[in-house]
Amino acid sequence: MAALPRWLRQPSLPDWPLYPLGFIPAIWLFVQAVTDNLGADPAKALERGLGEWALRLIILGLAITPLRQVAGINWVRYRRAIGLLAFFYVLLHLITYMVLDQGLDWTAIGADILRRPYITIGMLGFLLLLPLALTSTNAMIRRLGGARWRRLHRLVYPAAFAGAAHYLLLVKSWPLEPIIYAAIIVALLAWRLVPVGKAGGRAERA
Amino acid sequence: MLIRRGPDIKASEITPKEIYLSRRHLLGGMAGAGLIAGLGGKADAAPLTAGKSAFSTDEAPTSLKDITSYNNFYEFGTDKSEPARNAHRLTTSPWTVKVDGMVAKPTTFALEDLLKPAKLEERIYRMRCVEGWSMVIPWVGFPLADLLARVEPLGSAKYVAFETALRPEEMTGVGGFFKVLDWPYREGLRLDEALHPLTLLAVGLYGETLPNQNGAPLRLVVPWKYGFKGIKSIVRITLTDKEPQTSWNMQAPQEYGFYSNVNPDVDHPRWSQATERRIGEGGLFAKRRPTLPFNGYADQVAGLYAGMDLRKFY
Numbered sequence A: 001m002a003a004l005p006r007w008l009r010q011p012s013l014p015d016w017p018l019y020p021l022g023f024i025p026a027i028w029l030f031v032q033a034v035t036d037n038l039g040a041d042p043a044k045a046l047e048r049g050l051g052e053w054a055l056r057l058i059i060l061g062l063a064i065t066p067l068r069q070v071a072g073i074n075w076v077r078y079r080r081a082i083g084l085l086a087f088f089y090v091l092l093h094l095i096t097y098m099v100l101d102q103g104l105d106w107t108a109i110g111a112d113i114l115r116r117p118y119i120t121i122g123m124l125g126f127l128l129l130l131p132l133a134l135t136s137t138n139a140m141i142r143r144l145g146g147a148r149w150r151r152l153h154r155l156v157y158p159a160a161f162a163g164a165a166h167y168l169l170l171v172k173s174w175p176l177e178p179i180i181y182a183a184i185i186v187a188l189l190a191w192r193l194v195p196v197g198k199a200g201g202r203a204e205r206a
Numbered sequence B: 001m002l003i004r005r006g007p008d009i010k011a012s013e014i015t016p017k018e019i020y021l022s023r024r025h026l027l028g029g030m031a032g033a034g035l036i037a038g039l040g041g042k043a044d045a046a047p048l049t050a051g052k053s054a055f056s057t058d059e060a061p062t063s064l065k066d067i068t069s070y071n072n073f074y075e076f077g078t079d080k081s082e083p084a085r086n087a088h089r090l091t092t093s094p095w096t097v098k099v100d101g102m103v104a105k106p107t108t109f110a111l112e113d114l115l116k117p118a119k120l121e122e123r124i125y126r127m128r129c130v131e132g133w134s135m136v137i138p139w140v141g142f143p144l145a146d147l148l149a150r151v152e153p154l155g156s157a158k159y160v161a162f163e164t165a166l167r168p169e170e171m172t173g174v175g176g177f178f179k180v181l182d183w184p185y186r187e188g189l190r191l192d193e194a195l196h197p198l199t200l201l202a203v204g205l206y207g208e209t210l211p212n213q214n215g216a217p218l219r220l221v222v223p224w225k226y227g228f229k230g231i232k233s234i235v236r237i238t239l240t241d242k243e244p245q246t247s248w249n250m251q252a253p254q255e256y257g258f259y260s261n262v263n264p265d266v267d268h269p270r271w272s273q274a275t276e277r278r279i280g281e282g283g284l285f286a287k288r289r290p291t292l293p294f295n296g297y298a299d300q301v302a303g304l305y306a307g308m309d310l311r312k313f314y
């Protein structure tokens, strides 16, 4: 693995540019929706686009640890930004659903959350990510202490699983995309269960 | 039977072509006609002469752009933008339709012969998709009952089964490891539903022949049922005495029944059917509107289901 250049293995760039960069897809989607470039049902297209970006960011966040263990690429310094961005995309996705899709019809929203398995599971995913976003500051990490903080942040595993299941449950029939996303997430979660092939990765599992 | 009077002029006459081609403005400097031609199927669209119909609604028709770029036609991909991109591969001429089963005169029609005696009408119908959105579409077609009369159904016939063409070499969505549906696409109606005057065999929309993504050259339109009952690109119509298998019912029987009448009181297990979003109405901030029983055609069709428990026969 020594063949990889250092800027890739141990990048020294700060993580803050990720925040403005990470919001570009959301802004782009919104601009396209407002200017009528997202097809016949722009609210639905925006909702779906944000959901898909949320899932991609969750996958990216889950890939950091295996990347280090397998390829010696250490991007841990960017993981918090990626995780927070994933949370913001889920939040925007939820807001789009409530405001643009359901028009703040609370009876319909409540019925959806209670009765539609894909919405129930999506909501569960959101609620699991919420404490992780709230404890993402340095002060909170210090307050909780490293071990407890790490234990709490394992909630990202069931959250990712919920996101994948949510997508599989909402589609009619069996299109390929949700199956691919689910397969990647299951593989990344399974990686945490199998101790083989991880060079020195046992000490810190996250 | 109560029939509401529709407008006296065709939608394609009220609305200048440039405007209905892009009711909502096309951006990026693309000319409406050029974009539509690029979407497939429209390049060789031919004008149709059609009379008016008292069955037409006076609601504003959805733009041609939305009707021809937002389609569920899984043979050409599961994303609603894919049929517009892929359906041009479908060869629609020559085309034959086999009408068989419990009829006195089973016939395989060349499309031209099937259409020769047909009196085409413009029917502006509401279309409600099972996914919770709706459109208003100015179809051109003729009553299915007229075709059935020509083949003379036997007294034993109780149902009509329909089948879409299956052409793996032209259809981009029917291959692959995970079969989206058990092809060919199948649909069915009870004979009295099939003979109802609202039930249409459509050959065009907006005054021209059907674009491929909308089911060229011949498709079914049953406006009081969810859109998926409107089987596209029909190659076979069979009269039978048994309830026909239908594709979505085969795929998920607890979600899609044989009848699939639009019903705001019977939710799809995964989403509510109480409201719908009218495509093209209000853009990003479009409000949902309440869904009507039988999609607003209850006066005409509710009698077909007298005494039936519509929760059980969904």
Ligand code: HEM
Binding pocket: A044, A047, A048, A049, A051, A052, A053, A054, A055, A058, A090, A093, A094, A097, A101, A113, A119, A122, A123, A124, A125, A126, A159, A160, A162, A163, A164, A166, A167, A170
């Ligand atoms: C972990 C959290 C979540 C993730 C990762 C997620 C992800 C996704 C994805 C990937 C899609 C499909 C996009 C597509 O089809 O291209 C989607 C659709 C959707 N999600 Fe979520 N989602 C989450 C939470 C939620 C929540 C909390 C709600 C609402 C309470 C919600 C409501 C919806 C709706 C209504 C759709 C669209 C369904 C349709 O197409 O009709 N999601 N989501």
